[in-house]
Amino acid sequence: MAREIDELRQLFAGQPRPASWAERRQRMDEICALDPPPDDVVFSPVDLEGLPAEWSLAPGSDPARVLLYFHGGGYCSGSIRSHRAMVGALGRQAGIRTLAIGYRLAPEHPYPAALEDALTAWRFLRAQGYAAPSIAIRGDSAGGNLTLATLVALREAGEEMPAAAWLVSPWTDLTMGGATLDSKAAVDPLISREYLDGLAHAFLARRDARDPAVSPLFADLAGLPPTLVQVGSSEALLDDAVGIARALGAAEVPVVLEVWPQMIHAWMVWAARLADGRAGLARAAGWLRAQFALRTG
Template sequence: MAYSEIDAIRALLGSKPRPVGWSERRQRLDEVGSTWPVAPDVTCEAIDCDGVPGEWSAVPGSELSRVLLYFHGGGYCSGSIVSHRRLVTEAGRAARMRTLAIDYRLAPEHPYPAAHEDALTAWRFLRRQGVAATSIAVGGDSAGGNLTLALINRLRALGEPLPACAWLVSPWTDLTMSGRTLATKDAVDPLIHKTYLAELADAYAPASIDRRDPLISPLFADLAGLPPVLIQVGSAETLLADAVRLAEAAGSADVDVTLQIWPHMIHAWPVWNANLEDGRRALACAGQFICTHIR
C-alpha cells in the first residue's frame, strides 16, 4: 500500500513541468505542499518573532510549555510556512506539543547568513517567552535540517544552552555536493538533482564562500556535544549519502544519533502525510523520539 501511495505523490510532483523562476518555484512548492490542508482541530496563529515571521500551532492536548521549533526546506530559496504547515502541525500532534514554524529570509535576495540570523533570532525570541532550552526540540527538512544543525552549532559556540534534541528529515548537509548518491540515486529521485542543487548553492552561498565551512555544510562540523539527533531519509533520495555520512560523523563524535532509512521514500516525504501512510509513520517515530528527550 505504501508503495502505491508514494507513486501517487510522485505523480502529483510530476504533474507540471519544474518551474524556472524563483517566484514560480516558490509558488509551486506552496501549491504541492499544501495539497492537503491542516486537520480541522489544529489552531494556527501568526506571530512576529522579533522581526522574523512565525506561526504557532497546537491541537487539543498540546503541552504548551514544550515547543518544536521548525525550519522548512526548499534549498534556502523556496518553501514557507504554507508549504510545510501540514507537516509541522502533525509533527506537533505526534510530539504532543505546540510548534513554532519560521519563515526565514530566502536566497538569492537574502543569501547566507540571513537565514542563520533569522534562526538565532527565532530561538532567542522563544527563550524570552520563558520556554526552557530543555523543553525545545529543533527540527527541519532539507535546507531546514541544515539550518537546524547550524543553529545548534552556533549556540554551542556561543556557550548558550542547547535544545533537548534535533530532528532532521532528508537533511542537506554537504553543499560541496560530494555525496555518492547524487549519482547513484539520480534516476529514482523525482525532486533533487545535482545541477539543481548547484543552482541553489550558488544562490545561497556564492562562490566566494568556502562551502566546506561548517556553518554552510554541517557535515564538516565538529559534532561533539550535540544533543540527541534523529535523522530520517528516504532510500530513493539523492541526498541519502548526506544523511548517512552525517549519522556516521555524529556517531563517531559520541552523539546519540538515530538514523532511519525509509524504503521507497522520496525527499521530505512526511510533507504529504495526509495521504501517505509512511509519512504518518515517520512523524509518529519523530514524535516518540522528541517526547523521549524533552523534559
C-alpha cells in the same frame, strides 16, 4: 505503500520544473500544501522582530514544550504555508506546541541571513520563558542544514543545548560530494545535482562550500543534543543523511538513523496521503517525547 508513493511520483513528474525564483516558490507552496492542515490545530501568527512566524497547538498538547521548525526548500523557497499541514500534524502527534518561522530566502538574502533568523527565533523562545530542555529543533532538507548550523552556533556561544534535534532528508554537504546524487537520480522525482547546484550558488554567494558553517558535514559536532535522522531510500540526498549520522556518532552525539524504503525526499510533508509519512511522524513523535522526558522529567 508502493501505490501511494507511485501516485505522488506521477503527480510531480507531470509538472515541469519552473525557472524563476517566484515560480519556484509558488510551485513549492502548491505541491507541499496539497492537503489542508488538521482541523483541530490552532495556528496563530506572531512577529519576531520583523521575522514572520506561526505557533500551532492541538487540543490536549503541552504548551510548555515547543518544537522550533525550519522548513526546507534549498534556502531559496519554502514557507510557513508550504509546511503548515505537516507542522500541525507533527505537533499534534508529539503533544507539544510548534513554532515555524519564515526565514529570509536566497538569492535576495544569502548566508548568513537564515541563520540570523533562526537565532532570532531561539532568543524569542528563551525570552518567552522556555528553558532550553523544553525546546527541540526540527528541519527538513535545507531546514536540516539550518538546524545543525543553529546548534553549532549556540554551542559556540556557550548556550545550553535544546532537548533534541530532528533532521528529515537533511542537505548537509553543499560540495555535492554524495554518491547518491548520481546513483539515485533516476528514482528521486524532486532533487537533482543540477537543481542543488543552482540553489547552493544562490545561497553561498561565493562562500566556500566546504566551510563548516554552510556544510555541517564538515563541522565539529561535539556537544550537540541527541539527534534523530530520517531519510528515504529513494533520495538523492541519502548520502548526506547517512554521512551526517556517521559524523554525529563519531563526535559522541547520541544519534538514531532511519532509512525508509521507497520513500522520496521529505516524504512526511505528504503524510496525509502516505501511510509511511504518518508512520514516520509517529515514530519521531515517540522519540521526541522520550527526549523531553529525559531532560525535563
